[in-house]
Amino acid sequence: MGKQTGGNGTLGNHTITQIGLLVHDIEAVSAAYAQFFGVEKPNWFWTDTVDKAQTELRGESTEARAKLAFFDMGSLQLELIEPDHNPSTWREHLDQHGEGIHHIAFGVEGMKERIAAMEKGGMKLIQKGEYTGGRYAYLDTFGPLKVMLELLENDK
Amino acid sequence: MGKQTGGNGTLGNHTITQIGLLVHDIEAVSAAYAQFFGVEKPNWFWTDTVDKAQTELRGESTEARAKLAFFDMGSLQLELIEPDHNPSTWREHLDQHGEGIHHIAFGVEGMKERIAAMEKGGMKLIQKGEYTGGRYAYLDTFGPLKVMLELLENDK
Numbered sequence A, B: 001m002g003k004q005t006g007g008n009g010t011l012g013n014h015t016i017t018q019i020g021l022l023v024h025d026i027e028a029v030s031a032a033y034a035q036f037f038g039v040e041k042p043n044w045f046w047t048d049t050v051d052k053a054q055t056e057l058r059g060e061s062t063e064a065r066a067k068l069a070f071f072d073m074g075s076l077q078l079e080l081i082e083p084d085h086n087p088s089t090w091r092e093h094l095d096q097h098g099e100g101i102h103h104i105a106f107g108v109e110g111m112k113e114r115i116a117a118m119e120k121g122g123m124k125l126i127q128k129g130e131y132t133g134g135r136y137a138y139l140d141t142f143g144p145l146k147v148m149l150e151l152l153e154n155d156k
Helices: A026-037 A089-097 A111-120 B026-037 B089-097 B111-120
Strands: A016-022 A066-073 A076-083 A100-107 A124-131 A134-140 A149-154 B016-022 B066-073 B076-083 B100-107 B124-131 B134-140 B149-154
Touching: A016 A089, A016 A149, A016 B016, A026 A066, A026 A076, A076 A089, A089 A100, A100 B100, A111 A124, A111 A134, A111 A149, B016 B089, B016 B149, B026 B066, B026 B076, B076 B089, B089 B100, B111 B124, B111 B134, B111 B149
Parallel strands: A016 A076, A100 A149, B016 B076, B100 B149
Antiparallel strands: A016 A100, A066 A076, A124 A134, A134 A149, B016 B100, B066 B076, B124 B134, B134 B149
């Protein structure tokens, strides 16, 4: 298997672009990463409110938001996520499993078709939302892949 | 923060080179990844026996071995790990937390000095061992970083 990352898989590529890490205190964990790796501490920011983000958890609108901070770690980003207490996959996972990795993310084109293909294969859409310049979706891929996947589609 | 990945941090870089995923059945999970991502299924192999691997868990020699399989996922590798039932961080984590991500890995130079620096900072060495062409170490970095780190040092 070579370095070629296009192809005929379900997502059209197999390049991990982000690792999402759930934390209780984004300020403290950001500071720890910055110090440990000798890099600048990024500013965290809130995800958009539901009117903009159109966040849905299992098909139901939710006001959930999260603080996010991103570290460039080679060719991918480590995403720190501190969710608020509204219903979200972030909050559920943090409450059930504690701090740690929540998902690995892949960029896609044709989000709707990718989700449809995955749902056809028994992988359920858990949460989706919009951000400035694109949209995301988390799917329950624990059964076959043992980790949650996030799809990211950026507008062109 | 740019794409520059050298620097003065504890490891000398901040490039994630592997994500380690614990599984119960490496054959089944490898097949699922290969099918989902449209890539070839890699062959798994056993880690070396203790006489070669010199595996130590918390300073004690252990006969633990694991089946490993690697997928290239962009610029990093996804490492599937199916441990045997001898004492190891893999077996402990799998028994306690179930299948899922176990660690993120970074390449280093000067393994001993890196471990010493981390231990000085309160991060304990959990397991270490040798493989053909190099050596690895897992350190308990859950407190500050919320995920376990693996250091990899390849011979030049």
